[in-house]
Amino acid sequence: MGWDYDPDNEFHPLPSFTGSLNGNYFHLRNVNLNRPDMNDVALFYSLKGARIQNLFIDNISVDARTYAGALAVYISSSTVSRCLMSGSVQSLDCAGGMATLISGDSQIQSCILQTNVRVRNELNPVGGSAGGITCFTQDTAFLKCSSAGTIVGKTEAGGLTAHSLASSFSECYAHVTVQASVAGGLAASVKDGSFTDCYARGIASGKTYAAGLIAKTDGMVLNNTDNAEINRCFAAVRTRVDGEGEIAAGLIASSTNTNVTASYWDSERSGNNSSVGGERRTTADMSFPYAANSFVGWDFNAVWASDPDYSKNSGYPWLRNLPPTAVILLGDKYSGGEGTAAKPYQIASVADWQQLCRSQEDWTKHFEIIRDLDFTGVIAVPLGRNYNRIHPDHPVPFFQGTLEGNHKRLINLSMPQAEEEDVALFYHLKNAVIRNLNIEQVHIVSGERAAALAVYLEDSTVINCFVSGTISGDAYAGGIAARIMSQGSLVQRCRADVEIHTTADYATAGGIAALLLDGTVEQCSSAGTIQGKSWSGGLLGNIFSGNIARCTSVAHVTGRSAGGMAGLIDRGTCSTSYAHGRVQGEVAAGFAAETVSSVLNDCYARGQTRGVHCAAGFIARLNNRLNDKADNAQINRCYAAVRLKLTSDNGIAGGLIGENGGAEVITSYWDKEYSGTLISAGGAGRTTTEMTHPHAANTYINWDLNGIWAADENGNMNAGYPWLRNLPRPPQDDENDIEGEEPDVEGEEPGIEGEEPGIEGEEPDVEGEEPGIEGEEPGIEGEEPGIEGEEPGIEGEEPGIEGEGPDVEGEGPDVEGEEPGIEGEEPEVEGEVSINPEKKGCAGCGCASKDLRTSVKDLLGDWLLVALCLSVLFMSTLLRRKV
Structure with missing residues (x-):
């Protein structure tokens, strides 16, 4: 239709x-x-x-x-x-x-x-x-069905069926008034078959038999005995018969060949203390908080639900997947209001919400939610997806009005509709405003695009909303929206704590949205698990020309290209934001897997990153080109303190940047001890001591530690690293890292195997000190280099340190072509960016823009410096001998 x-x-x-x-x-x-x-x-x-x-x-x-x-x-x-x-x-x-x-x-x-x-x-x-x-049923399965109304028959009448032969009823109920010669709350007559997790409420009046659940049961069918089964059912039904000698029963009036298990009737409500099956209980026993001997062995997690406030089922248990309110189909239009800004329509029930979904003429008006809405068991569809294209009042699928949530909750919203392409609470928001709405414990499944709030968000504003639950889409999945479109869109002060999954090879996933196509996301946060096949980001999957400001993500992210904050940032901007989580992918980074012609200011990443081809602390692939034209891509005042792991022999590891296509990296740093690597295609490496309070003089140069950043003086805000003072407190004590895991970048050994970089127990080098004996320059007059009596260069020892060398016992040689360590490294010049040489077996980036300079020491390496010192000493010795 x-x-x-x-x-x-x-x-x-x-x-x-x-x-x-x-x-x-x-x-x-x-x-x-x-x-x-x-x-x-x-x-x-x-x-x-x-x-x-x-x-x-x-x-x-x-x-x-x-x-x-x-x-x-x-x-x-x-x-x-x-x-x-x-x-x-x-x-x-x-x-x-x-x-x-x-x-x-x-x-x-x-x-x-x-x-x-x-x-x-x-x-x-x-x-x-x-x-x-139905009047009669045979060999039929009924699941999660209900009936409400008045059922009047001549011979037999039942709330669900008059006669049942070899049929099964599971998770069904009837709330009815039944009248006939033989009357039952669920059925008049049952032969064979079963009733499991069912209940009846209302009134049953009969002339010969009246029972709260089933009037007559029999397991005998065509001379073959197969017991009828009644399991975990109850009845709270007023039962009565007209004449003397007739039978009225609380649960079952007449029964042969029937097994009744863990089933009960309310003797006070029914007015009868007898039944040929089941157990008698009082109203107090059967209504919340339920007696210990009632509802024994019932599943109150997946099938049944309690009614603690007596609002659902008068205190009796109710079926979690089929709430009593589900029978309310039509009624007055909403629960009040006029649809204006001053007097918005009031949504007080699921029925009101369903009315809104049906009323296209109201999709430009004003609404407010005045009570929590529980969608358990309700058949829900996106507002606007199945719209009437020829509707005279609103022939478009957009919701263009306002919805004030009043901090109320929409809970247990379930839309498992894998056959549909677009699934969310709203199909398309355009020029709409949604405020102060909590959507909790959602279960969304779509064949293409999925989200909790809206599939498409265009020129709309979403403020102070929260979503939680599981969201699965074949191609695009996000917590708030699947796609945020247009410059006029704003998502502000929203939170998502979700499990997101995508399945298609090209799929994109993000905690707030899968795609940001222009627009702004600010003061938002995400948590949970983001699993995408292609691009995945803790906050956003892909960003195209959009803006992120003052956002956080502590989500754990996996995907082919995965970033703690975003998978891809293309011509976007990001400022004063952080990501602290676990990131894993073929290309993985603590903040973004890839950026193209984008600007990032005052951001940081912490946590753990595991990559196959590339693993980086901040950005895996940093590009400065758009359509073969140079653009102004920059990384300003950012840092990474991220553990890195590579799972391939030829992968690239970067403490801050994995690969750099020529973008500027200005006054940005990575913790080379914590990351386990000395290499980065941009930024300056620092020790943990230098990067944590009280901070080294050559770190965080020209950073605003009064207005934007704050020092972690006591080490209890961000493990000693600077934190963004206007954002929520970061996770503490590396709680998002893999417990006890040491940095392990394959192909790099910055220190003893299995240890943090540096020799255990060795103090960090004094800034500006050359390799050699502590406090002593090589070549002191009267002393030969190396151990006394030995010529320089004896195999297995390094000259100049008596009994000590960088090759510690049990430690393998440094990777060929890599600097042996950070010992004696000269301080970076303010504003400079060091790009390390290529490492063996990697496609390490050696390109640099005109603003990038490399120090002589970085190009020559410590080995060349040591050789130069030895040559000078040797020449000095020869000259002295000639004299």
Whole structure:
């Protein structure tokens, strides 16, 4: 179906149907099938091998001589799922809220009936059965279905069915008034089959039998004994019979060959202390907080839920996946208000929200939520996805109004719709404002794009919202939105604590959004787990021309290209933000996997990064080119204190930057001890002591430690590293790192294997000191280099340090082509960036822009300096001997 349908004249029944009908959650309203002189009247004559889903039938009226149903007269070998029906159905003989006969291994799932069903001629001596869902069922499975209304029959009547033969009912309930000769809260007569995790409430009145759950049960079918089963069911039903000697029972009135397990009835409510099965309890025993001997062995985590405030089911347990409020289909339009800014429409129930989803004419108006909304078991669809394209008031799928959440919660919103491309609370927000809304414990599944709040966010503002739960999309998945579009979009002061998964090879995932296509995200934070196939970021998957400011992410991120804050930043800006989490991917970095022509100011990354081809503390691949033209890409006043691990022999590791395509890196640093690497394609390496309070003089040069940054004087804010004073407190004590793991960049050994860089117990070198004996310059007059009596260069020893050399016992030689360590390194010149030479087996970047300079010492290395000193000493000795 493509839109709601409200026929002007009488509706003619349709013939047999064997195909598939997806109602797309649209409505058939006010259908008139009043044919009192016709047999077999329903919307369809029969369904055989058919599939009906997502169809709402509102206020239907059916009247027949015999056999009447709202959907079909006969249903065989068919599936009916996620359908809602309301109205009235009546006939002279057999009537059912959905159908008169359902058989042939049919499946009825997640259907809600709110129909009044009646056999209107009480003088009929033969027929006269009525059921809330069906009059008769055989070999059918019912799952998560409910019935509410008045069910009146001649011979038998039941809240769900009059007769059940070899059928199963699971997680179903009826809240009804039932009247017939034989009346049962769920069923009048049951042979074989089972009722599991079901309940009945209301009134059951009979002339011969009346029971709260089932009037008569029998396991005997065609002379074959197969016990009927009743497991974990209860009844809170007023039961009564008209004559003397008749039977009224709290749970079951008559039973043979039936097993009843962990099932109960409320003796006070029923007015009966007897039943041929089940256990008697008082109202206090069966209502919250529940007696210890009631509901024994029931699953209150996945199937049942408690009712502590007596608002759901009068204190009785209720089915978690089918709440009692789900039967409310239609009512007054919202719970108050006028839709204006001064008097917004009030949303006080799930029914109000569903009304908003149906009312396209209201999508430009003002709303407020005045109570928490629990969507448990509710069939929810995105507002705007299935819109009516020819609707005169609002022929577009956008919500363009305002929604004030008042800090209320929308909880247990479930949209497992893998067959749909776009799944979220809203399909598309355009020129809309959403404020102060919490969406908690969502379960979203989409075949393409998925988010908790909106699939598309265009020229809209979302302020102070929170989302939590699990979100899965094949291609794009985000916490707040899948795609944030246009410069006029703003997401501000929003938080996401989510588990996000994507499955397609090109998929993109982010804690707040998968894609930021222009617009601004500020003062936002993310936590949880972000798992993407391609680009993944703790806050945003990909950024194109967008802005990030004052944001944080402590999410754990995995993907082919993964960053603690973003997967890709392309022509974007980012300022005063940090990421502190675990990042893992083929290309992985503590902050961003890749940047293109972007500017990052006053940011930092902490945590742990594990990469296959490239692992970097801050940015793995830093590019300064857009369409082969140089652009002004910069990294200003940023640092990284990130443990690095490479999982391939030919990978690239960078303490701050992995690869640099010519961008400027200004007064930015990495902790070379903590990272485990001395190499970076930009920035200056510093020791942990130099980077933590009280900070070395050559670190954090020209940083604003009064307005933007703050010193961690006591080491209890950010492990001694500077922290951003206007952001939430970072995680403490490396709680996002892999516990106890040492830095381990494959192919680099900055110190003894398995230790932090540097020799254990050795003090850091004095700034500006050349290698040699502490406090002594090589070549002191009268002393030969090396051990006394030995010539320089004896194998296995380094000259100039008596009994000591950089090769500590058990330590392997330094990687070929790499500087042996940081011992004696000269301080960096303010504003300079050191680019290390390529390391063996890596595609290390050696390019530099005109503003990048390399010190002589970095090019020559410590070995050349030592050789130069030895040459000078040797020449001096020869000259003295000649003299």
